[in-house]
Amino acid sequence: MESESVTTPFGRRPMSLALLLKQRRGEAMAAGTTRNKWKLFRSVCEARAGLGVTDRALTVLDALLSFYPEDELSSEKGLVVFPSNTQLSLRARGMAAATLRRHLAVLVEAGLISRKDSPNGKRYVRRGRAGGIDEAYGFSLAPLLARAIEIEAMAASIAVDRQMLRAMKERLTICRRDIAKLIAAAAEEAVPGEWERVASLFHALLQRIPKAATLENLPPLLEELETIRLGIINTLESHEKTQIASSNESQSERHIQNSNPESLSESEPALERTQEARRDQPAVGQESHKQGRRGDGRQEVRADARLDSARLKSFSLATVLRACPDIAGYGPGGTVANGRDLMAAAMVVRTMLGVSASAYEEAMAMMGPENTAIVMACILERAEQINSPGGYLRDLTRRARMGEFALGPMLMALLRLKGRSSGGIDA
Known part of the structure; x- marks a missing residue:
């Protein structure tokens, strides 16, 4: 749908090529285009940063939409609203007239509305004999409807980026917690390693985390932290395996010594030592079981990480x-x-x-x-x-x-x- 004539501004406001192009773009839309005005308004709010509008300008747009009588904006119907300054100010939460004019200009500049000024600059409607609207002068919502797909795509992209950033921040928080607690556990259990150097590197990375995190500056830091965490887990698992192997070797050696007939005599004290040795064997098994359980905890953490990674795998x-x-x-x-x-x-x-x-x-x-x-x-x-x-x-x-x-x-x-x-x- 294209307008048959150009609407120039009333009074001292100048006409410009940019204003003409915005009018044409706003009035050129596919036939049958419709949108729920409040859902479209939510998309505008979501895409506010990309559209270059302020929250106060959105308040004015909200007020203008409230003057449109139906919930569905349609290219087949008139899209001009014509509220008086007094009524528009009331629905804009009592905004002052000068402030109202400033934010209306912002909406026009952003290409969300356009002015359709009457010969005398007033906003009014001319009705026919049947009561229908023949001509209306005021603010046209056609640009908003014409850009519906663009605005919705922009809002969706911003929502996706926000979701990805939130997930990345959650991963960063968990990674920080894991590293801090794993270093503390390693120090408490005297696990061999350069833990002071690891802790120093960890704190240096924490100092580099920006206050304003974005999808551009956060991934490299997260990758470095996850590398540190993986290195700590590998060191702890290697230590656990060494301990378990040492315990099993000790148990096997004790079993061989106690089963050697040459080391035993037929005296009763020797029999008591053999029985004590047999009673010691379950204790060694239990200790190995406890160590295995500590290892299982770390294995569960890695299994969860593998599960999360698998969940992200998809089709090309x-x-x-x-x-x-x-x-x-x-x-x-x-x-x-x-x-x-x-x-x-x-x-x-x-x-x-x-x-x-x-x-x-x-x-x-x-x-x-x-x-x-x-x-x-x-x-x-x-x-x-x-x-x-x-x-x-x-x-x-x-x-x-x-x-x-x-x-x-x-x-x-x-x-x-x-x-x-x-x-x-x-x-």
């Missing part, structure tokens, strides 16, 4: 896109080039299919962000056959928790339906 992006080509259209710029794009597209699809945030977060906690994004791609591919995408995702999460669900069969079934050969699976 090429395989996913062959099985679920529809997801590509929801990525940033209409393409999915990597895993982060896939997760961002899945967040957009989640909103579009009406899957609740709680159901999606529960799935990510169980299956991981990457696998959950692949599941959403599969659900999108079969959207016409699924009555409740949110309920279906919850059921898959429950089955995954019980060990009854795997991604492989789902993807392979979609590949077979499309008549394509399967392949590109990452072990």
Whole structure:
């Protein structure tokens, strides 16, 4: 839909080429485009940093949306709202007139709204004989609707980055705790090693952790900390194995000495020593069992780490896109080039299919962000056959928790339906 004429600003506000381009872009959208205005507003709030708007400007946008009579913004209907300054100020939490004008200008500059000024600069509506709106002058919400896909993709990308950063911070916290306690345990049990040097290196790394952590500055530090932790665990396990081997060797030597007939006489004291030696053997076994249990604790930690790593393993992006080509259209710029794009597209699809945030977060906690994004791609591919995408995702999460669900069969079934050969699976 394109406007038939250019709307120039009223009064002293100048016209510019940038303003003209924003008007054209805001009014050029696909026919039938609709969005729930409050869901779209939440996406704008999520993508606030990328759009270059302030929280006060969002308050004004919230007030403008409240004047639109329906919940669904539609390209087939008028998108101009025409509140008076007094009413707009009241719905903007009593914002002063000068402040209101400043933040309206911010929204126009950000390309979220446009002005449609009347000949005298007033905001009003002209109705026909049937009561319908023939012409309205005020603020147009068309740019907001026209940029809906862009805004939703931006919000999804920011949400994915925030999720990844939060997971990285959690890993960093656990790694710091593990290193500190393992060093303390090694010192308490007098395990041979250069623990002072390790502790000094550990504290030096802690000093390098930035206050403002990002996805760019945190991964190298986390990798160094995990290397230190792995080195400590290997040293402790080597010590445990040496201790267990030494205990077993001592037990075997005592058994040989006590079973040697030449070392025993027929006197009663010798028999007592033999019985004492036999009573000592279970004690040695128990000590070995205790040491084994201490080793099992560390083995469990490593097993958990291996489990977490296995949970992140998934299918190659090429395989996913062959099985679920529809997801590509929801990525940033209409393409999915990597895993982060896939997760961002899945967040957009989640909103579009009406899957609740709680159901999606529960799935990510169980299956991981990457696998959950692949599941959403599969659900999108079969959207016409699924009555409740949110309920279906919850059921898959429950089955995954019980060990009854795997991604492989789902993807392979979609590949077979499309008549394509399967392949590109990452072990």
